[in-house]
Amino acid sequence: MNKQIILTASFFGLTAVILGAFGAHGLEGKISDYHLGTWKTANQYHFYHTLALLFLSTFSRAKNASIRVSYFCFVLGIVLFSGSLYLLSVRSLIGLDDFRLLGPITPIGGLFFIIGWVGLFIAALRNRS
Numbered sequence: 001m002n003k004q005i006i007l008t009a010s011f012f013g014l015t016a017v018i019l020g021a022f023g024a025h026g027l028e029g030k031i032s033d034y035h036l037g038t039w040k041t042a043n044q045y046h047f048y049h050t051l052a053l054l055f056l057s058t059f060s061r062a063k064n065a066s067i068r069v070s071y072f073c074f075v076l077g078i079v080l081f082s083g084s085l086y087l088l089s090v091r092s093l094i095g096l097d098d099f100r101l102l103g104p105i106t107p108i109g110g111l112f113f114i115i116g117w118v119g120l121f122i123a124a125l126r127n128r129s
Helices: 002-026 033-057 065-094 101-125
Strands: none
Touching: 002 033, 002 065, 033 065, 033 101, 065 101
16 A cells, blocks of 8 residues: 555645646746635645645555555545636636536545545554554
8 A cells, every 4th residue: 555655745746846836836937826826725725734644645555444544534535625726717618617516525635634634544543553
């Protein structure tokens, strides 16, 4: 699981840097300041939880169910929370103005983040080192 976590975190780190640079340099003047702020929020949470995934890799040798839960929840949180915010930010540019399902996806992703942090907390309590 350790290798899988590190590979996943590396991929998410790569995409966070690319999307952050795109937001800073490619979207300026193309979307409103409000939507640019939403993009930045998506990118911040994307980065935070990429780092959380890397931290999880330090626990993964414990083969703990809580680590697996945290891993999957952080991944789903990045995809759902940050992904929906990225799309909400640019939906007028990509023709998704009428797609209303994106808004309710964001808090579901946030819930996955919360569950992931609870899993990490439980894993830390159970860790014997």
